[in-house]
Amino acid sequence: MRRNGPAEPPVRAEASFRALFQRIWRGIVHNRVLVAAVLVLGFVEAFCTKAPLAMVKVLMDALGAQREGWFERVGKSIDHGAARVAGWWKRLVEGVPAPEPGLFDRWSKALDEGFHAAFYRFAHAVNDLLGLGFEGRMVSFLGIAAATVVLALVGGLSIYGMTVMSRYLATKIVVDLRNEVVDHILCLPLRFFSRRRMGELISNITNDTAVLTRSFTLACDHVVVDPLSILFNFLLLLAFVPEVAWWMLPAVPLMAWPMLRTGKRVHRSSSKSLAAMGDSTESMNQILTGIRTVKAFQLEGERLQEYRDSNRRYLHREKRLLQAKGFSQGFMFGAYQASFAIFLCVLGWWMTNSPETYTLSTIAMVVVPLATTYNHVKRMVRSFNILSESVGALEGIHAILHVDPDASTRRGGLLLGEVRGELAMENVSFAYDSEKVLDDLTLRVAPGETVALVGPTGAGKSTAMDLLARFHDPTSGRVLVDGHDLRGVDLQSYRRHVAVVSQQPFLFNTTVFDNILFGRRDATAEEVYEAARQAQIHDFIETLPNGYQTVVGEGGGRLSGGQRQRITIARAIVRNPRILFLDEATASLDSESEQAVQAAIENLMRGRTSIVIAHRLSTIRDADRILVMDGGRLVEVGTHTELIERGGLYRRLYDLQDLG
Numbered sequence: 132m133r134r135n136g137p138a139e140p141p142v143r144a145e146a147s148f149r150a151l152f153q154r155i156w157r158g159i160v161h162n163r164v165l166v167a168a169v170l171v172l173g174f175v176e177a178f179c180t181k182a183p184l185a186m187v188k189v190l191m192d193a194l195g196a197q198r199e200g201w202f203e204r205v206g207k208s209i210d211h212g213a214a215r216v217a218g219w220w221k222r223l224v225e226g227v228p229a230p231e232p233g234l235f236d237r238w239s240k241a242l243d244e245g246f247h248a249a250f251y252r253f254a255h256a257v258n259d260l261l262g263l264g265f266e267g268r269m270v271s272f273l274g275i276a277a278a279t280v281v282l283a284l285v286g287g288l289s290i291y292g293m294t295v296m297s298r299y300l301a302t303k304i305v306v307d308l309r310n311e312v313v314d315h316i317l318c319l320p321l322r323f324f325s326r327r328r329m330g331e332l333i334s335n336i337t338n339d340t341a342v343l344t345r346s347f348t349l350a351c352d353h354v355v356v357d358p359l360s361i362l363f364n365f366l367l368l369l370a371f372v373p374e375v376a377w378w379m380l381p382a383v384p385l386m387a388w389p390m391l392r393t394g395k396r397v398h399r400s401s402s403k404s405l406a407a408m409g410d411s412t413e414s415m416n417q418i419l420t421g422i423r424t425v426k427a428f429q430l431e432g433e434r435l436q437e438y439r440d441s442n443r444r445y446l447h448r449e450k451r452l453l454q455a456k457g458f459s460q461g462f463m464f465g466a467y468q469a470s471f472a473i474f475l476c477v478l479g480w481w482m483t484n485s486p487e488t489y490t491l492s493t494i495a496m497v498v499v500p501l502a503t504t505y506n507h508v509k510r511m512v513r514s515f516n517i518l519s520e521s522v523g524a525l526e527g528i529h530a531i532l533h534v535d536p537d538a539s540t541r542r543g544g545l546l547l548g549e550v551r552g553e554l555a556m557e558n559v560s561f562a563y564d565s566e567k568v569l570d571d572l573t574l575r576v577a578p579g580e581t582v583a584l585v586g587p588t589g590a591g592k593s594t595a596m597d598l599l600a601r602f603h604d605p606t607s608g609r610v611l612v613d614g615h616d617l618r619g620v621d622l623q624s625y626r627r628h629v630a631v632v633s634q635q636p637f638l639f640n641t642t643v644f645d646n647i648l649f650g651r652r653d654a655t656a657e658e659v660y661e662a663a664r665q666a667q668i669h670d671f672i673e674t675l676p677n678g679y680q681t682v683v684g685e686g687g688g689r690l691s692g693g694q695r696q697r698i699t700i701a702r703a704i705v706r707n708p709r710i711l712f713l714d715e716a717t718a719s720l721d722s723e724s725e726q727a728v729q730a731a732i733e734n735l736m737r738g739r740t741s742i743v744i745a746h747r748l749s750t751i752r753d754a755d756r757i758l759v760m761d762g763g764r765l766v767e768v769g770t771h772t773e774l775i776e777r778g779g780l781y782r783r784l785y786d787l788q789d790l791g
Contacts, residue, residue, distance in 0.1 A: 181367065339527045644656075
């Protein structure tokens with residue numbers, strides 16, 4: 132699997148968190164306009180949520196219960212705290228001048244005057260607009276009611292905009308990541324896919340990115356609004372109980388401390404849970420792709436038991452994840468209750484010593500910010516736990532992104548115009564890791580020549596063809612097209628002149644017409660029909676319920692093997708390549724289908740440079756040359772007749788097939 136397989140080393144938690152925040156930061160920079168809108172809307176939402184509490188203070192001012200302005204009290208509280216900090220600092224470092232006294236107090240007085248002037252102008256404007264004729268305190272009450280309505284409307288709109296934009300931002304970041312993963316996968320060498328299970332890759336692209344989508348979406352709901360809401364709660368406490376407000380600063384980190392203690396545990400549990408999900412997906416993939424074998428050999432019970440076992444492991448690891456998250460939330464609740472108890476004790480002490488300062492309404496105004504602060508911190512902790520889950524998902528994705536793409540997939544290099552079709556290999560060796568497959572292979576194919584590669588299983592035939600098609604680059608030596616080293620040629624410009632027909636024909640789950648058109652997207656309908664005629668499949672297609680618009684099913688499952696193969700040959704014909712690679716194109720067909728496909732292949736090969744791999748030696752008798760390989764080396768070269776007369780390896784293979 133991704134997290135315990137040999138291909139990639141495990142990713143440390145610290146590195147994963149760093150990668151996570153780098154990914155988020157990249158998304159922020161790429162979508163900075165949208166991020167700015169989210170921040171503005173988050174500020175407005177937090178303000179409109181907390182402002183009604185401040186309106187109570189305005190009401191109290193209107194009733195004469197408090198003469199000191201709201202902003203003025205905040206300024207005095209900040210000045211008082213700043214003076215204390217300056218005094219402590221001055222005792223530590225001599226010669227440091229104290230800050231100018233009353234700095235925030237003067238600012239807050241000016242802000243208070245401006246606020247009250249604007250509020251009363253607003254109240255009188257509403258009174259005049261509605262023609263109510265209120266005077267005195269009633270104008271203030273009307274202004275408070277109207278301001279509350281405005282806050283409700285603005286707050287509702289901001290919540291709507293914040294919800295839509297923040298979740299769209301989170302989804303867009305993950306969609307960009309998903310596109311990046313698939314783009315990177317398409318650039319990886321073929322040997323990567325031979326070492327990875329398809330279920331694992333599907334789990335990476337679907338399950339892991341689904342976790343990231345959910346994590347980023349839920350996190351974006353809270354990482355902006357909740358810190359701002361805590362800030363506004365702090366300002367409210369500064370206005371009403373400044374002594375308690377300063378205790379809130381160390382209390383919030385203490386309440387959030389459990390998330391730092393449990394985040395790594397959540398991350399580890401999430402990694403194991405996603406690994407188990409990958410096992411389950413792979414088990415299901417094996418059942419579905421091998422369903423015919425499962426039924427033929429009565430493996431239903433065994434396959435079902437393996438699937439159940441993988442799901443049981445997933446359930447166990449998901450339980451551990453839920454336990455880690457539950458411990459975090461429970462520990463968080465206990466820390467909050469302890470902090471709240473301290474707040475109540477401090478508040479009670481000040482009430483006892485200053486009963487004339489703290490009225491019952493003031494106490495109520497204090498309890499609300501304290502109580503809601505816990506909810507904000509709790510949601511922030513939940514967001515942190517969710518992000519910890521996403522670290523586990525990101526590990527699997529980064530394990531793919533950290534695999535270096537094959538050199539043959541990189542774009543750039545010499546752009547090929549017309550291609551004559553001359554191919555060559557000069558002293559080519561190739562190895563999969565430490566396993567050597569080709570050893571000092573040299574050959575040359577003239578333009579328009581048909582060359583067959585034959586030999587026993589494991590001789591290196593398919594590897595040689597893969598190097599000529601540049602699915603891999605050689606370990607040593609050179610592969611040439613028209614005298615140009617393929618490593619210096621732009622891959623896209625080379626592949627435009629190449630077509631491949633393999634032993635296992637693959638059709639996309641779309642129409643017959645589209646499957647042929649994939650050979651060359653700008654081909655006309657008449658070119659598609661003509662390619663089908665040359666592939667000897669046109670008449671059959673016409674008998675289908677919707678003709679060329681018939682959907683072939685998953686992998687072409689609604690067609691026979693010979694029909695699928697002839698459609699892939701039509702796809703190669705419409706491409707009109709100069710170089711053609713045929714990898715055992717008739718090996719899995721019955722005799723009747725083989726004859727039809729062989730006729731189609733002969734039409735396809737006419738006038739093109741063709742490299743053919745065939746186990747049925749009767750299909751390559753007419754090849755211009757036959758290259759016999761054994762143990763990664765070229766051991767015989769000649770025509771069919773020459774090789775038969777020579778009596779070497781080719782003759783022995785030919786006699787074994789009893790074709791003489």
